[in-house]
Amino acid sequence: MAETKSRLKNSLIDKVVMDGPLQLNETTENAWIDVIQKMDKVYADLVHYQVELEQKNAELEEAQQFIRSVLESMREVLIVCDNSGRILQVNQALEDLTGKLESELLHRPFNELFGLESQPLVEQFSEKLGNDAIVDCEVNLLTQEGSSMPLAMNCSSRYDVKGKLLGMVLIGRPVGELRRAYEALNKAHIDLKQTQEHLVHSEKMASLGRLVAGVAHELNNPISVVFGNMHALKRYGVGINDYITDVGKHLETDLHQELREKYRIDKIESDMGPLIAGTMEGAERISNIVLDLRRYSGIQKEQPEPFELKHVVMTATEWVIKASREKPEVHYDLPESCVVRGRQGQVHQILINLIQNAIDVMEGQKKKQITISCNRNDKDVWIRVHDNGPGIAEDEMNKLFDPFYTTKEVGKGTGLGLYISYGLARDMGGDLSAENSAEGGAAFTLTMPLRVAADG
DSSP, rough: OHHHEEEEEHHHHHHHHHSSSSSOHHHHHHHHHHHHHHHHHHHHHHHHHHHHHHHHHHHHHHHHHHHHHHHHHHHEEEEEEESBBBBBEHHHHHHHHHHHHHHHHHTSBGGBBBGGGGGHHHHHHTTTTTTTTEEEEEEEEOHHHHHHHHEEEEEEEOOOOTOOOEEEEEEEHHHHHHHHHHHHHHHHHHHHHHHHHHHHHHHHHHHHHHHHHHHHHHHHHHHHHHHHHEEEEEEEEHHHHHHHHHHTSSHHHHHHHHHHHTTTTTHHHHHHHHHHHHHHHHHHHHHHHHHHHHHSSSSSSSOEEEEEEEEEEEHHHHHHHHHOSSSEEEEEEEEEEOOOEHHHHHHHHHHHHHHHHHHHHHTSSSOOEEEEEEEEOOSEEEEEEEEOOOOOOGGGGTTTTSSSSSOOOOTTTTTTTHHHHHHHHHHHTEEEEEEOOTTTEEEEEEEESOOTTTOO
């Protein structure tokens, strides 16, 4: 501006020199003063506008730098396109994923960034320009490794200050992050459901335990009466037989024989012993069942005591086999003696569940075979129940010991047998595991310490 003003003054001076001295009157002098004043005002305005322009330019550069820093820090992919789908701008996240610089992508069709399977969806972005935005549309972005990455893409139209459509803006978030967040939420939900199921199951089992304990107590009274009566009847039977024998000695032989045949004394004498013995055996078994019920109920927790493991295995197997319609072959590989100090009732219940499950899975097979073996070391003992059934499916292996999980038909299983058995094994300080045997079928192994602690 100073140069412009100087040029104007110089041009006036040159004109005076060339044309000769100006004849200045009062009017001419006033005119020249107005010109110079207006020139000063114009110059001042120009200087003011230049200062404002420089300030606006600095603010614009600062805003552009801020926007650029925000775009570069975005983890989401950003693509800005014109009306024809040509790329005008991208951010660092897209450059990192595609391995291409912004300069390489400018003015190229944006659909080249996506895989063939995503092209039908990508075409919708251009078709819906000026309409509603597209939200969370999953497309596959081609990466620099040659693979594809799923993106949850949002597309919205871009306008200028006058509302004129300029193109579109695409923002995509890698779906992997969303999936990880969803999986974490889903896992927390599953854990919560399992905890709720465990609480409900624990309450049900506690109620069932109280019920079983009450039933066992009520059964114990009549069984005690039966025991007492049968012992008395056994003594009376001996006395009656002796009385009949002594009376027969004082009767005539024919009369004695006639009376014995009439009242079927021979049959009574031959049946009385087995009947009393059978009733006693049945009463003893019922008494054992009542004792086991009281043990299983958990109301009166059984204290560890020494017992012969082989006897418990044989008894549990006998109980299940006798109650089964289809009798499998049972092979034993047991030591002659293995004394364990633990809770006999819990071991008995676990073995009953394992043997019953083995019989159930072999239903319908022509040949049914169960092998029960036992091994031990200085601290632990292992009992293995192996069947020749179809084995365990891989997707079922991790669910076997979950509560209420069963592969049996509706009405044939509650899904609690293995769950309870696993809990009892852990309660004793042991473990219960399952595997598919190389010989075919499934094998369940109960591990327990030789000496179970009293508070274990």
